[in-house]
Amino acid sequence: xxxxxxxxxxxxxxxxxxxxxxxxxxxxxxxxxxxxxxxxxxxxxxxxxxxxxxxxxxxxxxxxxxxxxxxxxxxxxxxxxxxxxxxxxxxxxxxxxxxxxxxxxxxxxxxxxxxxxxxxxxxxxxxxxxxxxxxxxxxxxxxxxxxxxxxxxxxxxxxxxxxxxxxxxxxxxxxxxxxxxxxxxx
Amino acid sequence: xxxxxxxxxxxxxxxxxxxxxxxxxxxxxxxxxxxxxxxxxxxxxxxxxxxxxxxxxxxxxxxxxxxxxxxxxxxxxxxxxxxxxxxxxxxxxxxxxxxxxxxxxxxxxxxxxxxxxxxxxxxxxxxxxxxxxxxxxxxxxxxxxxxxxxxxxxxxxxxxxxxxxxxxxxxxxxxxxxxxxxxxxxxxxxxxxxxxxxxxxxxxxxxxxxxxxxxxxxxxxxxxxxxxxxxxxxxxxxxxxxxxxxxxxxxxxxxxxxxxxxxxxxxxxxxxxxxxxxxxxxxxxxxxxxxxxxxxxxxxxxxxxxxxxxxxxxxxxxxxxxxxxxxxxxxxxxxxxxxxxxxxxxxxxxxxxxxxxxxxxxxxxxxxxxxxxxxxxxxxxxxxxxxxxxxxxxxxxxxxxxxxxxxxxxxxxxxxxxxxxxxxxxxxxxxxxxxxxxxxxxxxxxxxxxxxxxxxxxxxxxxxxxxxxxxxxx
Numbered sequence: 001x002x003x004x005x006x007x008x009x010x011x012x013x014x015x016x017x018x019x020x021x022x023x024x025x026x027x028x029x030x031x032x033x034x035x036x037x038x039x040x041x042x043x044x045x046x047x048x049x050x051x052x053x054x055x056x057x058x059x060x061x062x063x064x065x066x067x068x069x070x071x072x073x074x075x076x077x078x079x080x081x082x083x084x085x086x087x088x089x090x091x092x093x094x095x096x097x098x099x100x101x102x103x104x105x106x107x108x109x110x111x112x113x114x115x116x117x118x119x120x121x122x123x124x125x126x127x128x129x130x131x132x133x134x135x136x137x138x139x140x141x142x143x144x145x146x147x148x149x150x151x152x153x154x155x156x157x158x159x160x161x162x163x164x165x166x167x168x169x170x171x172x173x174x175x176x177x178x179x180x181x182x183x184x185x186x
Numbered sequence: 187x188x189x190x191x192x193x194x195x196x197x198x199x200x201x202x203x204x205x206x207x208x209x210x211x212x213x214x215x216x217x218x219x220x221x222x223x224x225x226x227x228x229x230x231x232x233x234x235x236x237x238x239x240x241x242x243x244x245x246x247x248x249x250x251x252x253x254x255x256x257x258x259x260x261x262x263x264x265x266x267x268x269x270x271x272x273x274x275x276x277x278x279x280x281x282x283x284x285x286x287x288x289x290x291x292x293x294x295x296x297x298x299x300x301x302x303x304x305x306x307x308x309x310x311x312x313x314x315x316x317x318x319x320x321x322x323x324x325x326x327x328x329x330x331x332x333x334x335x336x337x338x339x340x341x342x343x344x345x346x347x348x349x350x351x352x353x354x355x356x357x358x359x360x361x362x363x364x365x366x367x368x369x370x371x372x373x374x375x376x377x378x379x380x381x382x383x384x385x386x387x388x389x390x391x392x393x394x395x396x397x398x399x400x401x402x403x404x405x406x407x408x409x410x411x412x413x414x415x416x417x418x419x420x421x422x423x424x425x426x427x428x429x430x431x432x433x434x435x436x437x438x439x440x441x442x443x444x445x446x447x448x449x450x451x452x453x454x455x456x457x458x459x460x461x462x463x464x465x466x467x468x469x470x471x472x473x474x475x476x477x478x479x480x481x482x483x484x485x486x487x488x489x490x491x492x493x494x495x496x497x498x499x500x501x502x503x504x505x506x507x508x509x510x511x512x513x514x515x516x517x518x519x520x521x522x523x524x525x526x527x528x529x530x531x532x533x534x535x536x537x538x539x540x541x542x543x544x545x546x547x548x549x550x551x552x553x554x555x556x557x558x559x560x561x562x563x564x565x566x567x568x569x570x571x572x573x574x575x576x577x578x579x580x581x582x583x584x585x586x587x588x589x590x591x592x593x594x595x596x597x598x599x600x601x602x603x604x605x606x607x608x609x610x611x612x613x614x615x616x617x618x619x620x621x622x623x624x625x626x627x628x629x630x631x632x633x634x635x636x637x638x639x640x641x642x643x644x645x646x647x648x649x650x651x652x653x654x655x656x657x658x659x660x
Contacts, residue, residue, distance in 0.1 A: 025639035047205060047373070048629040049401040052636055057398060062406040086330060086338035095342055108347040108425050112354040115418045119358045119411060123365055126407035127392065130400040132368075134393030146376035148396040149369065151205035177643070 012185040015138035016042075016158040017166060018145065019173035020180040024050045027153040030176040031056040034155065037172060041161035045145075045154040067125035068118050075117025079110040138186040156184065198292055198630050201474040205628050208475075212370075212622045213377045215470055223469075224617060231609035238603025241596055242317055250320040252596045259579045259591040264318035266571040267601050269426055270454070271311035272352065273447075273567060276419055277455020278304025279359060282366070283415035286408075292483060294626040295475045298370075299466070300459045301363045302619070306611040307458070308356045310604040315349070317600075344428040351425040358418055362411050365404070368394050369625040423451045430574065436513040437521070437578035440505065446498035450567060453491035453537070456484050457563035462612070464557045466621065475622055478551050485550040488563065492541030495570075499538060517578055525590055526577040529569050536566020 021027050027044055034042050035058045044057060087093065088100045098105075127133070139145050139156065148154050155178075157169050166183070173181050203211070245252055255262050278300040285293040319325055328349045330339055339346050372391035378384045394400070427447035430438040460481065467476040506518040521530045540562045544550050576591050615621070632638050632647050639645055 023639060023643060023645065024634060025636045025645075026643045028636050029643065044398045045396045046398060046401070047209075047369075047396055048625045048634060049405050050398065050634070050636060053398050054402050059399065059402050062403045064403055064406045064410065068410050082330065083341045087341055091336065091338055093340070095340060098342060102342055105342040108421070108428075109341060109350045111421060112347075112350040112418075115414050115421075116354045116357060119361055119414050122407045122410045122414065123361045126365070126403050129403045130397070132392040132394065132400075137393055137395060139395060145395075149373040149376045149394075150209045 014159045014166070015184040015186040016156045016160075016164075017169045017173070018139065018142060018154055018156045018182050018184050019176075019178035020144065020147070021153045021155065021177065022179050024053075024153060026177060027155065028053055028056045030155055030173070030178075033172060033176055034157065038163055039157050039161050041158040041164075043156055043158075045139075045148040045152070045156070047149050047151060062129070064122065064125050064129060067128075068121040071121025071125070072114050072118040075114040076110060078117070079113035080106070083109065138184050141186075142182060142184055144180065144182065196479055197632070198295070198477075198479075199475055199627065200477050203474060203631065204633060205631070208627055208631070209373060209377065209624060211472070211474070212620050212624050212627075213374055215616070216374060216618060216620060217377060217379075217383070220617060224613065228610070228613050231606055231613055234603055234606025235610050236606065237599055238313075238606050241599040241603050242313075244596065245317055245320075245600070246322050250318065252594060254591060254593040254597050256589060256591065258582055258587050258589060259576055261575055261579060262591060263593055263597040263601060264314045265429070266568065266575050267604065268311050268314035268318075269447075269571045270568050271307045271314075271604065272355075272426055273423065273451035273454045274458045274564070275304040275307035275311065275355075275359070275455065276423060276448070276451035277459050278302070278307075279355075279362075279415050279419040280452050280455065281459070282362060283412040283419065286412045287416060291630045292480055294623055294630055295477070295480055296459060296463060296484075297626070298363075298366060298619075298623040299463065299621050300455075301359065301366065302612065302615045302621075303459060303462060304359050304455075305356070305363060306608050306615075307455075308352065308359065309611065310607050312352060312356065313604060313607065315352075344425065344432045347425045348429055351422045355418060355422045358411070358415055362415055365407060365411065366623055366626070367619065368392060369396065369404075370620045370623065372396065373624050374620065420448055423448045435578050435582060436511075437502075437506075437517040437574065440502065442498055442501060442505070446495065446502075449491045449494035449498065450537075450570060453488060453495055453541075454564050454567035456488050456491070457560040457567075460484055460488075460556060460560040461564070464553060464560070466616065470616070470621070472622065475627060478553070481553065481556055482547075482550045485544045485556060485559075488559075489541050489544040492537060492563070496538035499534065513583055517581060520581050521573060521577045524577070524581060526573060526580070529573050530577070533566055533569040533573050536562050537570060540566065 019030070021030055024046065027046060027050060031044055031053060035056070044053065046053075083106050084101065087102075092100045094100075139148075144152070145154065146152075155173070157164060159166075170181055199208075253262060253264070278297075281293050281300045282297045282304075286297075315328075316322065316325055327333070328339060328346065339349075368391060371387050372394035375384060375387040375391045378387055424444035424447065427443035431440060431443040433439065463476055464481070467473050503518050503522075506514040509515075521527070540559055543555075543559065549555050580591050581588050628634055633645060638647060
């Protein structure tokens with residue numbers, strides 16, 4: 001199990017440096033500084049989405065809309081294809097002289113399946129973009145990080161970042177007014 | 187002072203709450219030992235659930251003959267209860283999706299709660315189409331799956347549209363609810379101290395960290411889901427109304443049905459949310475979050491939708507006369523004066539007259555009175571479906587086939603039993619899941635808004651001044 005691995009300090013490697021800040025405003029300010037310093041493998045953590053942090057972190061537009069659009073088109077065309085195959089090709093059934101390809105009557109089901117598939121796209125697409133479900137995350141080795149879902153505001157710069165230098169990162173966090181700084185080991 | 191100013195709103199969360207105290211307030215319900223009273227209520231709910239299982243077991247054994255169905259009323263309590271429960275469900279989606287799109291921040295106090303109600307109400311509703319076919323083992327015929335008869339369902343039938351609409355509605359509501367729950371399950375995972383809770387909430391939370399890169403996609407997904415759920419919820423009760431409106435029965439074949447059904451659904455759903463909310467906030471001490479301001483706003487929605495329903499009742503009457511169709515005219519006269527006049531006037535009293543009292547501000551803010559009206563409204567809405575279904579069928583085109591419908595004990599037990607399903611699920615929800623959307627409530631606290639901090643990152647609360655009305659109006 002991963003638990004035993006983290007306990008062996010010899011084999012563990014540095015994942016990044018985690019700093020805690022006192023409030024949402026402080027988190028936004030430090031995000032701007034981290035971006036200015038040129039780091040890109042970093043993330044901020046908060047118990048709720050903070051207004052304007054996307055700009056401070058310089059996040060690109062979410063790709064989720066395109067995923068949903070794709071699923072919506074699939075649901076729309078899939079519904080038509082299904083009903084066309086079943087009621088026109090495979091087993092045309094004359095129901096009081098109505099046309100086999102009875103588009104107006106199919107509108108509700110086409111609509112419902114478009115919505116259904118789009119919703120699948122939105123939910124599972126969001127989990128996919130966020131890399132969830134995730135079975136192991138080094139941040140959970142930090143006891144303090146539990147506050148991130150309660151009232152803590154954190155920034156972590158990963159060791160993978162090309163500009164990463166532990167002392168410089170620490171200095172940046174200290175100057176930005178971090179209340180707590182800690183190294184995260186995997 | 188600028189020329190244009192927003193009307194100042196009172197604070198959404200009362201009391202001096204910070205982020206941590208909100209977390210404690212909500213998660214304590216899930217993490218502390220089970221209160222004894224909960225077991226008592228669960229026992230009652232389980233007993234009712236047992237009644238339901240008994241009634242359905244006997245139905246499957248014996249067939250739909252045990253119900254009060256007869257000629258010409260071949261559609262009785264099963265459809266009434268189905269429409270009633272689905273309608274109740276609609277308030278949850280209205281609160282979570284439509285009020286979200288309209289940026290009504292007060293919804294965050296009740297959305298988790300109302301969405302749970304939606305899901306459980308739709309489960310209760312889905313029981314009826316499942317069991318009413320009599321031969322429950324062939325219910326799979328409604329789905330387009332290959333079978334030994336090599337036949338497919340009839341896509342021109344409103345009843346089949348209903349299958350797609352309600353099952354899509356259930357699935358999307360469940361997904362929407364779960365997406366909202368993920369960050370809160372992560373909070374519970376981090377707050378839990380015992381192994382079982384840590385594991386269970388940990389699985390549900392999927393490894394959520396609160397990463398702002400994740401929140402970014404999350405908020406997008408939430409908005410898209412709200413955008414999808416809004417037309418969906420309107421379509422669902424529209425299609426439910428098609429079950430009636432597309433047929434040729436007098437009193438059913440009207441174009442007013444879709445909007446009138448949707449308004450009625452929201453009307454009854456809000457009443458149900460209020461019934462549950464007023465009890466739960468008292469029992470669990472959530473008055474800081476679910477305030478009387480929320481109750482007042484919901485009462486206004488009840489007033490609006492109740493007036494829409496009342497308008498529709500009167501319009502139906504007018505159009506029946508204006509159409510000049512003899513059968514249409516006759517059925518409406520029979521509804522108001524015929525064998526089911528008692529049901530019709532209960533409906534009018536509960537749905538049209540009773541919500542009008544909410545024009546009075548004092549009554550809108552009166553807890554006990556609101557609770558009373560919320561129950562009256564749901565009784566009225568049950569009778570609305572009864573009047574529509576039974577009176578039209580019992581007195582249709584041919585007077586020689588007219589008959590009077592009475593339910594049997596099994597009709598009643600099945601209906602009462604669905605409350606067992608509902609409350610069993612709802613009590614489990616209150617015990618094991620956060621009844622308030624923790625992350626969303628935190629996001630509407632003034633401390634969450636970076637604009638309320640100065641450049642030294644010090645918090646300066648935005649002072650909300652609620653002006654005293656110049657004249658004391660009632």
